[in-house]
Amino acid sequence: MSFQKIFLLDFDGVIVDGMDEYWHSSLLACEKYLNSPYITVDQKLYKKVPNTFKEIRPWVKYGWEMILIVHEMIKTENPINNFNKDSFINNYHQNCQILLKNNSWNPKDLQKILDESRNYQIEKDFEAWVNLHNPFIEVVEFMKSLKKRKIKSGIITTKGEIFAKQILKQLNIFPEFVFGYESGTKIKIAEKISKTYEILGFIEDRKKTLIDIKENLKTSHIACFLAEWGYIKESDRFNLNNEIKLLKLGDLKHLVAI
Numbered sequence: 001m002s003f004q005k006i007f008l009l010d011f012d013g014v015i016v017d018g019m020d021e022y023w024h025s026s027l028l029a030c031e032k033y034l035n036s037p038y039i040t041v042d043q044k045l046y047k048k049v050p051n052t053f054k055e056i057r058p059w060v061k062y063g064w065e066m067i068l069i070v071h072e073m074i075k076t077e078n079p080i081n082n083f084n085k086d087s088f089i090n091n092y093h094q095n096c097q098i099l100l101k102n103n104s105w106n107p108k109d110l111q112k113i114l115d116e117s118r119n120y121q122i123e124k125d126f127e128a129w130v131n132l133h134n135p136f137i138e139v140v141e142f143m144k145s146l147k148k149r150k151i152k153s154g155i156i157t158t159k160g161e162i163f164a165k166q167i168l169k170q171l172n173i174f175p176e177f178v179f180g181y182e183s184g185t186k187i188k189i190a191e192k193i194s195k196t197y198e199i200l201g202f203i204e205d206r207k208k209t210l211i212d213i214k215e216n217l218k219t220s221h222i223a224c225f226l227a228e229w230g231y232i233k234e235s236d237r238f239n240l241n242n243e244i245k246l247l248k249l250g251d252l253k254h255l256v257a258i
């Protein structure tokens with residue numbers, strides 16, 4: 001029995017650049033739903049994504065972490081800024097845990113208000129929300145050429161499934177499936193998919209996720225590609241073992257030939 005061929009792709013930073021949307025939605029979540037006494041939200045903040053936020057983004061694994069970051073950046077006292085961001089980044093995961101504890105927050109509730117913020121915008125002005133996402137045209141083309149070759153594509157994202165689906169629909173892309181954070185870890189999802197599909201590759205911009213895929217016995221056979229156009233850390237480009245390939249947008253056309 002031969003399995004259906006499929007390419008797996010991450011969503012944020014691989015198919016779309018959602019930087020404007022992350023900032024906008026997280027800021028709105030802080031303003032409308034977080035009820036923090038430490039912030040006041042100046043409307044001017046919505047106009048431009050600060051560099052500090054862009055620079056911290058490669059460290060983010062789950063959406064709720066962006067609420068923590070935005071909150072820390074807009075705090076009235078001792079905010080994170082361009083000058084002190086490195087000490088935050090250097091101990092990123094621990095710092096997130098400390099912030100959760102100090103504010104008596106939990107990831108689930110923060111994720112919920114991020115999703116609420118997205119739902120609010122979708123109901124209010126769907127077009128405006130969609131337009132905060134900039135698709136990587138080469139990737140959209142890549143997915144269309146896969147389809148022509150009868151190769152499926154599947155999305156594994158840490159975003160809410162419903163949000164990824166809405167954007168994909170606007171891009172006229174209808175993958176075989178979209179798994180969001182609701183479906184569990186990417187490793188477990190990839191494990192499950194590999195039982196019923198022949199996975200030709202996984203394109204992702206979080207290096208640690210690809211390392212985990214390679215180190216897991218049940219998924220180590222999957223060809224892994226690090227999307228260099230995504231939210232990667234400068235250091236990610238180096239010390240890649242030959243199991244994970246650094247992929248450029250221009251290389252996608254060669255991948256279709258697989």
Ligand SMILES: [Mg+2]
Pocket residue numbers: 010011012013014204205206230
């Ligand atoms: Mg990503």
